[in-house]
Amino acid sequence: MRFKLLRHLFQTTVARCIEEGLVSGQRMAVDASLIEADANKQNSTPKDDWDAGQIDPADAPRAVREYLDTLDEAAFGAASEVQPKFTSHSDPASQWTAARKGPAFFSYSDNYLIDTDHGVILDVETTRSIRQAEVGSTKTMLTRVKDKFGLIPSWMIADTAYGSGPMLGWLVDRKIDPYIPVIDKAGRPDGTWIRTDFDWDAENGQYICPEGHALKQFRRNYSDPNRGPTGKGTAKYRALKLTCQACPSKPRCCPNADARSITREEHEDARQVARDLAKTDEYVIAMKLRKKVEMLFAYLKRILGLGRLRLRGPCGVNDEFLLAATAQNLRKLAKIFPAPQQLRKT
Numbered sequence: 001m002r003f004k005l006l007r008h009l010f011q012t013t014v015a016r017c018i019e020e021g022l023v024s025g026q027r028m029a030v031d032a033s034l035i036e037a038d039a040n041k042q043n044s045t046p047k048d049d050w051d052a053g054q055i056d057p058a059d060a061p062r063a064v065r066e067y068l069d070t071l072d073e074a075a076f077g078a079a080s081e082v083q084p085k086f087t088s089h090s091d092p093a094s095q096w097t098a099a100r101k102g103p104a105f106f107s108y109s110d111n112y113l114i115d116t117d118h119g120v121i122l123d124v125e126t127t128r129s130i131r132q133a134e135v136g137s138t139k140t141m142l143t144r145v146k147d148k149f150g151l152i153p154s155w156m157i158a159d160t161a162y163g164s165g166p167m168l169g170w171l172v173d174r175k176i177d178p179y180i181p182v183i184d185k186a187g188r189p190d191g192t193w194i195r196t197d198f199d200w201d202a203e204n205g206q207y208i209c210p211e212g213h214a215l216k217q218f219r220r221n222y223s224d225p226n227r228g229p230t231g232k233g234t235a236k237y238r239a240l241k242l243t244c245q246a247c248p249s250k251p252r253c254c255p256n257a258d259a260r261s262i263t264r265e266e267h268e269d270a271r272q273v274a275r276d277l278a279k280t281d282e283y284v285i286a287m288k289l290r291k292k293v294e295m296l297f298a299y300l301k302r303i304l305g306l307g308r309l310r311l312r313g314p315c316g317v318n319d320e321f322l323l324a325a326t327a328q329n330l331r332k333l334a335k336i337f338p339a340p341q342q343l344r345k346t
């Protein structure tokens with residue numbers, strides 16, 4: 001009930017910002033920030049000794065019961081099968097993280113979806129501090145903002161953490177342009193040609209190498225199952241061995257293999273859309289607009305003082321994040337109304 005009330009309060013500020021013309025809904029940005037949980041390492045258990053099954057829910061504090069309740073949720077327990085190195089006794093849903101190259105601590109992630117016109121926060125989501133949960137919250141927030149306010153952006157702006165194939169595919173399927181750097185592991189340490197040096201021939205479903213030869217997924221006389229989908233959403237394309245053996249560019253292409261092969265990810269079309277957008281002038285603008293969400297987090301921590309949480313458990317943390325975002329939106333609204341004039345005494 002309390003949670004619904006605070007969400008309603010926050011959404012009221014969003015509705016008012018829309019009414020006052022502070023939100024166009026055209027360009028949105030998303031990011032996450034780690035906020036330290038009210039938990040410490042002295043009161044924690046290493047992963048080998050932790051067994052959630054031993055907790056008696058009837059005898060557990062509220063934060064621990066909330067942890068048990070969220071074990072199957074995509075934003076918490078189900079976000080990853082990897083066990084954290086330590087689990088806090090007082091707030092087990094918080095994540096032990098050494099992310100962002102600093103000393104490790106227990107934290108939650110505060111996820112913001114903002115409209116970049118005036119930096120109004122359109123939605124807030126609390127997640128575990130791991131990338132899968134943070135990225136997954138983008139879908140939750142975009143869907144909620146569409147359902148509640150009818151807002152669907154043309155641009156979605158984010159940093160590399162959000163540039164996975166499935167995330168880009170989800171956006172492109174909804175006709176949202178992803179101004180997001182693509183996560184690309186196609187680089188080759190030996191300096192030979194990488195996938196982007198090969199042209200994708202969509203009409204014929206094949207790659208064309210820099211020497212103009214085709215790399216195909218299937219050839220009539222081959223029945224090698226390795227050339228089909230791998231079951232992991234990737235497909236393999238190969239050049240003809242005879243062609244590669246006679247090719248003058250073989251040392252730059254595949255010096256240690258009989259023939260060159262390339263894998264294609266399931267969402268490669270969407271990844272290509274993002275790569276093409278990254279070459280446009282709009283992309284430069286988008287990367288500047290992305291700073292607005294970082295500035296909101298900086299304000300949250302430095303000015304509003306939310307460097308460390310006061311409440312424990314996913315619900316308590318969510319309350320704090322919603323209230324802080326409400327305050328930040330109210331500040332935007334306060335700026336558009338002129339301050340009351342002081343009457344001068346005569």
Ligand code: SF4
Pocket residue numbers: 209210211212213239243244245247248249250253254259260
């Ligand atoms: S080695 Fe094969 S795939 Fe590579 S450029 Fe030559 S013909 Fe094309």
